[in-house]
Amino acid sequence: xxxxxxxxxxxxxxxxxxxxxxxxxxxxxxxxxxxxxxxxxxxxxxxxxxxxxxxxxxxxxxxxxxxxxxxxxxxxxxxxxxxxxxxxxxxxxxxxxxxxxxxxxxxxxxxxxxxxxxxxxxxxxxxxxxxxxxxxxxxxxxxxxxxxxxxxxxxxxxxxxxxxxxxxxxxxxxxxxxxxxxxxxxxxxxxxxxxx
Amino acid sequence: xxxxxxxxxxxxxxxxxxxxxxxxxxxxxxxxxxxxxxxxxxxxxxxxxxxxxxxxxxxxxxxxxxxxxxxxxxxxxxxxxxxxxxxxxxxxxxxxxxxxxxxxxxxxxxxxxxxxxxxxxxxxxxxxxxxxxxxxxxxxxxxxxxxxxxxxxxxxxxxxxxxxxxxxxxxxxxxxxxxxxxxxxxxxxxxxxxxx
Numbered sequence: 090x091x092x093x094x095x096x097x098x099x100x101x102x103x104x105x106x107x108x109x110x111x112x113x114x115x116x117x118x119x120x121x122x123x124x125x126x127x128x129x130x131x132x133x134x135x136x137x138x139x140x141x142x143x144x145x146x147x148x149x150x151x152x153x154x155x156x157x158x159x160x161x162x163x164x165x166x167x168x169x170x171x172x173x174x175x176x177x178x179x180x181x182x183x184x185x186x187x188x189x190x191x192x193x194x195x196x197x198x199x200x201x202x203x204x205x206x207x208x209x210x211x212x213x214x215x216x217x218x219x220x221x222x223x224x225x226x227x228x229x230x231x232x233x234x235x236x237x238x239x240x241x242x243x244x245x246x247x248x249x250x251x252x253x254x255x256x257x258x259x260x261x262x263x264x265x266x267x268x269x270x271x272x273x274x275x276x277x278x279x280x281x282x283x284x285x
Numbered sequence: 286x287x288x289x290x291x292x293x294x295x296x297x298x299x300x301x302x303x304x305x306x307x308x309x310x311x312x313x314x315x316x317x318x319x320x321x322x323x324x325x326x327x328x329x330x331x332x333x334x335x336x337x338x339x340x341x342x343x344x345x346x347x348x349x350x351x352x353x354x355x356x357x358x359x360x361x362x363x364x365x366x367x368x369x370x371x372x373x374x375x376x377x378x379x380x381x382x383x384x385x386x387x388x389x390x391x392x393x394x395x396x397x398x399x400x401x402x403x404x405x406x407x408x409x410x411x412x413x414x415x416x417x418x419x420x421x422x423x424x425x426x427x428x429x430x431x432x433x434x435x436x437x438x439x440x441x442x443x444x445x446x447x448x449x450x451x452x453x454x455x456x457x458x459x460x461x462x463x464x465x466x467x468x469x470x471x472x473x474x475x476x477x478x479x480x481x
Binding site: 216243268274 | 440444445
């Protein structure tokens, strides 16, 4: 009886503040040999968490003294900032999907036990939606598809080129950054709607 | 021969950084008796200019040391900030059309000769397009109409609820703030397109 074309495709929105992912090697250089990240609170994606630990980051122009680390550790260190943040740091990072860090600016990262200079890894994260495979099948959405999503109220926008990422490891959630949240008036916990 | 429905409705985009409008009384309190604003450079709207003069503004949480004044002087003092700026200041100003400042937060303003505490006047400016009357007639747009405008490239968005303002004193220009510019990847000098 049901038709995927008539069901409203509502997606919870999460507004991501600047944050960093670290390798285990960098965790130990910044926090001490043998140290590991500890969980502050879980994130929407299964197994992901905000860590208790934070670091400072220094760009050529400005710095942020307390950037939250998201765990678990990854294969590459990656700092995700808004375009507003990038201006403050004095960097011009490209818009990228998470994990795609070739030809991106580096950054100096300082922790309580040491510091690391990475020669790449700073990106502005491309907005995207995590779909569990079952959501994607129900709505006829395929991995890597670009979607249009209406978000916000009196300041509503339609975000175009929203990247679909599909996995049975994902929970349904749309991730935008603070610039996108502020420009659309959207807050974490609001809902966006995928439109034609 | 021509049809308004087939002509592409391209509009130049201007990204407005935080700025302030002052009354003559406040100019004199901040810069000295008998002082007036001096022009640094003209703006897109006829007769409007960025002044050489700047002020500092102090909110309950943070401050900005150098906020550009836009002239000429107005009947009411008004500080226009992005939502990002508002968080830094510790204020929650509403989204408003310029000039609509009832029930908005106040701010402390400091100049070289004195300071002023206004009890209202801080807004997040609602995005809008200035149309010369001739542009509006040609495109069939009326004053106060709400429009949809596509802006930006790899990070393109459609801004909804874009307020049309029509006057024979205006030059065609779309004004968005820095959050909206950063979220859409648009810069001053880019073009938006009014869509159906």
